[in-house]
Amino acid sequence: MTLIATESLTKTYGGRVTALSDLTVAVEPGIIGLVGANGAGKSTLIKILLGLLAPSGGRVRVLGLDPTTDPAAVRARVGYMPEHDALPPDLSAAELVTHLGRMSGLPRTAARERASEALRHVGLHEERHRAVGGYSTGMKQRVKLAQALVHDPDLLLLDEPTNGLDPAGRDDMLALVHRIGTEFGISVLVCSHLLGEVERICDTLVAIDGGRLLRAGPIAAMTSATDVLAVEVSEGTDSLASRLAALDLPVTRDGPTLLVPLTDEATYDLILGAVAELDLPLHRLDQRRHRVAELFALREPTHV
């Protein structure tokens, strides 16, 4: 079954600002990364998927349902974690998530049980009975994730889940999202402007820019090995670079690393020969995968 499918999806605000333009994409269940710069149309797309915004044109289906005509059926099976602060400060996490579980149609007891389960899964334990106002950003993000999980959705829509987190918090959140997508068996659409983050946990990537589709597909196909060798030496990087250049190898530098296009097996021998000749301590020599960022070229110049 196709998880999300859009066909020539277009959204313009007031006929002038174009948020989405002729977007056609279809993704299968799994963890999907939706990447794009700020203002690329990610949030607009999510709101259309939830049936909160009506598209100006085109068609959209979520879990086989049409959010424009049957938004309640879609929302019953989707959990949404908004980007911005969304928690009343004076309620405890347990109270809030229970209440929102009931708003999703769970009976009272089930809502309470599932709320504490959801909070436990996101890593909140005793602190769930304290008022949310005193929580750290990381804990608040976890509560937002828990309320999206409480009614056991088939699809989670996460809008910038790592927003405002420190590096350790980001890693935790990404690990959690990955676990939800794999162990819990819930499909996840993760929105982010940081490609490096989502590419670590996603099966599928969808990149949009200015409301248009840049590229969509399974991440494995995008990160297949390509023809670049990365060489690092502990010292004498400059002399090695000039030596390799003298051997007609188009060498480029990326920090302490030298990148050499791999034309055939002989390239290895040439590099090893050059290193041995200069008697340099070889630190590393490996075939480098293109980072997805380079394939998307999201407004930044690439290094290679």
Added chain:
Amino acid sequence: MSEPTGVIHDIGYQRYTGPRLGRRHVFGGLWLHGLRTIFGLGRSAKAKIFPWLVIGIVTLVAAGITAIRSQTGEVVMTYAQFADAMSWLVIFFAAVAAPELVSRDLRSGVLPLYFSRPLPRGDYALAKLLALVAGLWLLLGGPQLVMFLGAAFATGDGLAGVRDEAFDLLPALLYAGLWAVVFASVGLLVASLTGKRAFAAGGVVAVFLMTTPIVGVLSILPSRTVNELAMLASPSTLVQGVGLFTLGDRLAPAGAADQMIGGFGPVYALGAVLLVAACVALLLLRYRKVAAR
């Protein structure tokens, strides 16, 4: 700032296979949650102070009236007059309750969490409105019931006396319901415009307060028609106008109705209906906009 990392438990994620309740249950749940919020139930002790203070005052007044009546036999206030006399307290109560219901949600940004759930956005606004209506009605109706119980036990005419009291009480409960509907719809609409609770509370009071002088000015203009229509200008006098029209001497001495609203009773009734309808329509419109944001 390092977070306590979640310990991985052995118990895996459990899918939910139980029942999922429909729109009516969710609406009812949100309504009850709103009603509890109004009276500070399930919230901090601080949130309980004001509502229960007001409840204490109205109950005390009702008990005092009942006591006087049972001792001296003098009817200080009829049930309907009690609702009128308490109107300022009801206004302040609404001015505190309405922002608690809607402004807090606007401010904290929790609305996307509601609107991403099956509940239609209109239901959110209506559930909150009905919760406020119920809260205000309980505030007026509860003391009226106290007065009724006192009168019923003190009556010297047996069952007939109780029946007479009940016939006095029922229209007054309906009248209290009218107060509740009008104040709730105006108050909630004003409060839904801002996320700042203090502004919202001030706004609600201002709407009732600022319109009262207009009534005063209109009622002394040298035109009898304008005088008789003057009470349309403020929500609270509008309700009183409807009361004078429908309740007659249960609310005011005989002849007062003729004096104040003349033959325009139906106009007042229509005005009240239109005011409530307009407020509800604007409220729903407001939440259409909020939801799409």
